[in-house]
Amino acid sequence: MFDPGKQPHIISSVCVPGCSFGGRFYSLEDTWHPDLGEPFGVMHCVQCHCEPQKSRRGKVFGKVNCKNIKQDCGHEISSSVVVVQVTVCPSAGVDDKKQTDSVLDSFEYFHEKGKEKVDDLHKSYNDRSYLSSEEVGPGESRTDFVAVLTGVTDSWLPSSNGVARARFSLTRTSMAFSITYLRMDRPSKITFLDSDGTTAFEHPINSKSSPLPSICGVWKNLAKPLIRQLQSEQLRISMTTSTSRQEEVEGKIIKHRALFAETFSSTLTSEEENSGMGGIAMLTLSDTENNLHFILILQGLIKHKDKGEKQDKEGGELVYRQHVLREIRANVTSHDPDFAEVLTDLNSRELFWLSRGQLEIAVATEDQDPQHISGFITGRKSCDTIQSVMSSGDALTPGKTGGVGSGVFYLHDNGTLDYQVQVAGLTSDFLGLTIELKPRRRNKRSVLYDLTPEYNKATGQAQGSWSRLEARHIHMLLQNELFINVATAHNQEGELRGQIKALLYNGLEAPRYELPVPLAGHFVSPPVRTGASGHAWVSVNKQCHLQYEIVVAGLSKADDLTVNAHLHGLAEIGEIDDSSTTHKRLLTGFYGSQAQGVLKDISVELLQHLDQGTAFIQVSTKTNPRGEIRGRVHVPNNCEFGTRGGMEEAEFDDLFVKDPEELKNDPHTCFFENQHHAHGSRWTPNYDKCFSCSCQKRTVICDPVICPVLTCSRTIQPEDKCCPICDERKEPKDMKAPERVDELLEGCYFEGDQKMHAPGTTWHPFVPPFGYIKCAVCTCKGSSGEVHCEKVTCPVLTCSHPIRRNPSDCCKECPEEEKTPAGLEHTDMMQADGPRHCKFGKNYYQNSDNWHPWVPLVGEMKCINCWCDVSIVAANV
Numbered sequence: 001m002f003d004p005g006k007q008p009h010i011i012s013s014v015c016v017p018g019c020s021f022g023g024r025f026y027s028l029e030d031t032w033h034p035d036l037g038e039p040f041g042v043m044h045c046v047q048c049h050c051e052p053q054k055s056r057r058g059k060v061f062g063k064v065n066c067k068n069i070k071q072d073c074g075h076e077i078s079s080s081v082v083v084v085q086v087t088v089c090p091s092a093g094v095d096d097k098k099q100t101d102s103v104l105d106s107f108e109y110f111h112e113k114g115k116e117k118v119d120d121l122h123k124s125y126n127d128r129s130y131l132s133s134e135e136v137g138p139g140e141s142r143t144d145f146v147a148v149l150t151g152v153t154d155s156w157l158p159s160s161n162g163v164a165r166a167r168f169s170l171t172r173t174s175m176a177f178s179i180t181y182l183r184m185d186r187p188s189k190i191t192f193l194d195s196d197g198t199t200a201f202e203h204p205i206n207s208k209s210s211p212l213p214s215i216c217g218v219w220k221n222l223a224k225p226l227i228r229q230l231q232s233e234q235l236r237i238s239m240t241t242s243t244s245r246q247e248e249v250e251g252k253i254i255k256h257r258a259l260f261a262e263t264f265s266s267t268l269t270s271e272e273e274n275s276g277m278g279g280i281a282m283l284t285l286s287d288t289e290n291n292l293h294f295i296l297i298l299q300g301l302i303k304h305k306d307k308g309e310k311q312d313k314e315g316g317e318l319v320y321r322q323h324v325l326r327e328i329r330a331n332v333t334s335h336d337p338d339f340a341e342v343l344t345d346l347n348s349r350e351l352f353w354l355s356r357g358q359l360e361i362a363v364a365t366e367d368q369d370p371q372h373i374s375g376f377i378t379g380r381k382s383c384d385t386i387q388s389v390m391s392s393g394d395a396l397t398p399g400k401t402g403g404v405g406s407g408v409f410y411l412h413d414n415g416t417l418d419y420q421v422q423v424a425g426l427t428s429d430f431l432g433l434t435i436e437l438k439p440r441r442r443n444k445r446s447v448l449y450d451l452t453p454e455y456n457k458a459t460g461q462a463q464g465s466w467s468r469l470e471a472r473h474i475h476m477l478l479q480n481e482l483f484i485n486v487a488t489a490h491n492q493e494g495e496l497r498g499q500i501k502a503l504l505y506n507g508l509e510a511p512r513y514e515l516p517v518p519l520a521g522h523f524v525s526p527p528v529r530t531g532a533s534g535h536a537w538v539s540v541n542k543q544c545h546l547q548y549e550i551v552v553a554g555l556s557k558a559d560d561l562t563v564n565a566h567l568h569g570l571a572e573i574g575e576i577d578d579s580s581t582t583h584k585r586l587l588t589g590f591y592g593s594q595a596q597g598v599l600k601d602i603s604v605e606l607l608q609h610l611d612q613g614t615a616f617i618q619v620s621t622k623t624n625p626r627g628e629i630r631g632r633v634h635v636p637n638n639c640e641f642g643t644r645g646g647m648e649e650a651e652f653d654d655l656f657v658k659d660p661e662e663l664k665n666d667p668h669t670c671f672f673e674n675q676h677h678a679h680g681s682r683w684t685p686n687y688d689k690c691f692s693c694s695c696q697k698r699t700v701i702c703d704p705v706i707c708p709v710l711t712c713s714r715t716i717q718p719e720d721k722c723c724p725i726c727d728e729r730k731e732p733k734d735m736k737a738p739e740r741v742d743e744l745l746e747g748c749y750f751e752g753d754q755k756m757h758a759p760g761t762t763w764h765p766f767v768p769p770f771g772y773i774k775c776a777v778c779t780c781k782g783s784s785g786e787v788h789c790e791k792v793t794c795p796v797l798t799c800s801h802p803i804r805r806n807p808s809d810c811c812k813e814c815p816e817e818e819k820t821p822a823g824l825e826h827t828d829m830m831q832a833d834g835p836r837h838c839k840f841g842k843n844y845y846q847n848s849d850n851w852h853p854w855v856p857l858v859g860e861m862k863c864i865n866c867w868c869d870v871s872i873v874a875a876n877v
Helices: 096-110 224-231 346-355 471-478 561-565 606-612 662-663
Strands: 018-021 024-027 046-054 060-068 079-085 144-151 165-170 175-182 189-193 197-203 214-219 234-238 250-253 265-267 278-285 292-299 313-320 323-333 339-343 359-366 372-376 385-388 403-409 417-424 430-437 446-450 461-464 482-488 498-503 517-520 533-540 546-553 571-575 583-588 594-599 615-618 628-633 670-672 675-676 693-696 699-704 748-750 755-757 776-781 787-791 838-840 842-843 864-867 872-877
Touching: 018 060, 024 060, 060 165, 096 533, 144 234, 144 278, 144 292, 165 250, 165 265, 165 278, 175 234, 189 214, 197 214, 250 748, 265 292, 265 359, 265 471, 278 372, 278 461, 278 471, 313 346, 323 339, 346 471, 346 533, 359 842, 385 533, 385 546, 403 471, 403 498, 403 517, 403 533, 417 430, 417 517, 471 482, 471 594, 498 546, 517 606, 517 615, 533 583, 533 606, 533 628, 583 594, 606 615, 662 675, 670 699, 748 787
Parallel strands: 079 313
Antiparallel strands: 018 024, 046 060, 079 323, 079 359, 144 165, 144 250, 165 175, 175 214, 189 197, 189 234, 234 250, 265 278, 265 372, 278 292, 292 339, 313 323, 313 359, 359 372, 385 403, 385 498, 403 417, 417 461, 430 446, 430 482, 482 498, 517 533, 517 628, 533 546, 546 594, 571 583, 571 615, 615 628, 670 675, 693 699, 748 755, 776 787, 838 842, 864 872
16 A cells, blocks of 8 residues: 555645645544655654644644654565556657656545546536435445455465455445455455454355356444454455365455546466465546556565665566556565556557557566566456436436336446346337437537447347447446436437446345346336336345345435435335235335345245236335335245245345344344344344334334234134234134234225224334334224324323433323332333343343443453342452
């Protein structure tokens, strides 16, 4: 990773807190080695840190603190000159002055590339579909990391010749990773190591050999201490093979500012056996000029040298078919063997070779024992899916047609782009399907590629390959800067439009390589004229669990007020026959443009509807509560007996974590009845089957089960159930009553608990993920099917200081009415299994319970044991 001390001078705004040191500006929490200039250079054994401070008025500012880290230096730092070769024409050389400046320019470029540039773009057309970083909600923000994995040279095993490149994206507490590897067999195990070198997470790898040398995965529910170690670059990743020639490659996970701008990449390997050498190059094109910026991260190429040995140089070349096109020399050190450069003014041939994956970047040392690594430059590889949702709300002239378009794309190393596109619900005849740039002026569309000849009007689909992508087009595609447009007879500039962008890998088994289910207002019954649309990937796994991923576009903030509260709507699944809503199930609430998850408890009937293609997925909003967009789902499955609960849980489950150690480390889990429960999970407690408990961020909420009102004359109470049921044996054959109230032909269907309620019944509404809302009561009005909910009226209190006994209670009470602990009712229980005897932190414990305390910023203190002894918390070390 580059030394921050080498960064160029960046002019900082007065409003931005940070530190000025040596004529350079550093952000808060930045660390660097001070550069004292000639003849001293960079002081690698001194580290400076920009520490955040607060003034008396609360204003944040930075303070520079430098310390001697000589004990960590170990030995004399050796330097080398790296020759970087890129194969093009010899005439395109750069002098030394340009080389020095280009290193600084490259850093400034990668830093400034993320900022919005002011240009002459006219804002008269609709550019809402172009998603900027400022429009991404806090829930969708992410941090990217990278790692170079090479052979472990200090192991007793021979060092591997393999090299792997891993890219990581941290979103909240989940980290998705994409790994590509060369010159090694398929790994059998991937291990993440913490700062102590112990295993923090192990990713299982499918034993079936994959035709592609890549691995995709997700590490979910990272504990806060591990996230802090990740942010401070203390985590490492290791991959091992289980073949006869056992190999291991390992590397450090680091943050790098170049990741967000990277559109081309290269993995550099060595021909030498057991070399333990390798590297990666992150490359990107300038936005306006044909300049190729790149940053090299090298590992094992430069060996540590003893004091007094001759200093060496290293350099690189850009090569085409073994012909050197450009050559760069640079001084690097074994302590910091990375550097940045710019290849300026690439000509048309160089850009063509770049787009075809035919340029090779090579790095070599210049010493008595020269080392050499090289690799071809291709478009950035990732497990993410390049896709697009086309909506009328995102058209250049926004509309509300109820139509939809969706597409899936795949970029090959040779620059060929495969595409699958489908369109439905057009209001007039189809005219054209094109891939375009963002227009600079109204009605001045810039078409890059015409897919119209491949479009089949009968099926509404287009499938084919675009084999002439230029390097600039690949760059724009991987920067989410291209759009796909559908033109019709009544909307010749475009009825549907969508941004082509990467969808982060999520670990679900839903087959993204297939066309997703299109979701449109056109498919709602009756059809809805909306500017929104979407698509969904749906699959049923071996355990008969439904895995789904939904992406929406075109939801208007002005039309749907729920968007302002970050809740776009509700996604649900059901059968197409609207005469019965028995099998309708809530999937999730929408808090952004994507929703995903796993639905486990599925009825046999709903699985049969999925198998027969008579099921649907729809997204409902406040504007259209009965469905704004919908799509028909056909998922063949062999689940004639329903969900197989006895089998192993799904490998990727967003709701439940089966590993007890992961549950213990997750700060959001709940400890109840001597068991850890994941955040968002629900269960029936052992102390009473007539209660339902849920975990909401370390808080257990237990509510009584509200039994339905039965219409039969005779009932029985099964031992294993909470609510009574009709006794069929006592009922006349011609008066057979339904066993479940949700099968009644008359009544009200409530979305929250997804049940039918008999006419005249009242209940507390259940709203996921909050549980039962005790401050409201809902009533089923007659046989009209209308649900009426109103706020609970609290009694008038005579005391001057009323209290709320529990956070979940709706009404306050007078202190005089407070009961003794032995008299607590079930409805008062939040975090206790019975009467609350001891409170420690935010948790309650019964008499004789014992536990390890959890300390913020430290975690669970396993060397300390606490127990509850007659309302007194005692501890033993």
